[in-house]
Amino acid sequence: MTALLEVQDLRVAYGKIEAVKGISFTVDRGEVTTLIGTNGAGKTTTLRTISGLLRPTGGGITFDGQDLGSVPAHRIVSLGLAHSPEGRHIFPRMTIEENLLLGAFLRRDPAGIAEDVERACTLFPVLGERRRQAAGTLSGGEQQMLAMGRALMSRPKLLMLDEPSMGLSPLMMQKIMATIVELKSTGTTILLVEQNAQAALSLSDRSYVMETGRIVLTGTGADLLHNESVRKAYLGEE
């Protein structure tokens, strides 16, 4: 079987500054794939380009056999690709339920949507308890859960999570990571971007290390976790 997502020699630039300088990677079905790297490595730029929010200056993206080159951003989700963006970006002045429903904006099956709202509320009980509350009143960790729940509402083939642990307490972070493991066990394919390399590597099947717009290292999560240069650069070891 071919990969679910295939990125070939992707280049992205902001004006004259190239942020992604020709990267290639694949995401296989049923796996958790991670992109790790420091700030400014080009990870978020890569995800935003896959989602169509940014246009590549070169290279190609193939998702589920379809070339995404000319697909506008608002059509991406209907292909089965959901993106939980960096910084969560929930809709602050809408309720939690309205946020979840927007995740299912293109779906036309009210019964299935209602079922998935319940599923999100089971996965993250805090969302169920505060359904009618404005999403802007949630804590950072709760907003992260909402963003993930919202992304799942489209029943994606591929879930892209950008820095889900950013700014969270260790406890909240554990909870988010446990959820990712849980989602994987139900067969969801995940592309995870993280600065928290330790957590990301320990739950990923395949990992790519990015540095200033290039992929510098590839391997299974376990490989990289034991790789000396990774340990030095990202896991804070001397």
Place this chain on the structure above:
Amino acid sequence: MNELPQQLANGLILGALYGLVAIGYTMVYGIVQLINFAHGEIFMVGGFGALTAYLALPGGTTLWLAVPLMLAAGITVSTLVAVGAERFAYRPLRGAPRLAPLITAIGLSIVLQQLVFSFYPDAKKAKVFPKIPGDAFQVLGMTIQRSDLFLIVAAPVCMIILGWFVNRTRSGRAMQATSQDPDTAKLMGIDTDRIIVLAFAIGAAFAAVAAVAYGLRTGQVDFRMGFILGLKAFTAAVLGGIGNIYGAMVGGLVLGLAEGLATAYIQHLPGMHLFGGGAWKDVWAFVLLIVVLLARPQGLLGERVADRA
């Protein structure tokens, strides 16, 4: 001082007119953060569209038939002009520095005025607009002109429809999402370009309703009518909290009332006898704006934008 009820009525009617036009400023601003300074002219062309329909009708057509047709024509013209402006003037500038679309809007405003001035038959002077004939109504000490009945009915109907649209329809929710976070709205599958067009179209339709009301009320339309009214409506939108649709109507009503009351009563205050009468009403409107913005920079119903992580 039994003229108070009358002043209140005049203020509210004028305010509803400002409010309907203010909706267009606030909706477009809420979605694309553009002050569409051509919106006053969108209002003006709606008046001319309605007038054209009236002139095309056979003489003696009852106003019960004529007004709806004029309304339809005005809405059509305003909406087409607004959607055309978005497509050909503003959309190409999306992502450009914010000053570029703003200057374009001012330029478009002048172009639209001059097009009507130059090409609408005999538009160099004000054109006579039909009024609703018959005696004024006397209610609770207020005199209400028949022509104002149109606005008294149309303004609440428009607001109810708008509230329903924004809160109860799929497109309305998509519009809220787009205004709160356009990129994330795209990730949800929302075609934000379509939503932007829709915001321009709704604002234009409301402006056209206001233009018909204005024509009926004053008995005329002219190519400059959008300038000062547009400015007042923009003031109303800022006063109510720009980006907030209910704020636009509240801002309009407050502005209309303030103008009416200030014009009537300020001259009776000690030492203020020189500041009475209609000549000063625009001054009071803008004084009110300055005072409100000093006390509540976000406007009367505006929300502090501190909810983004």
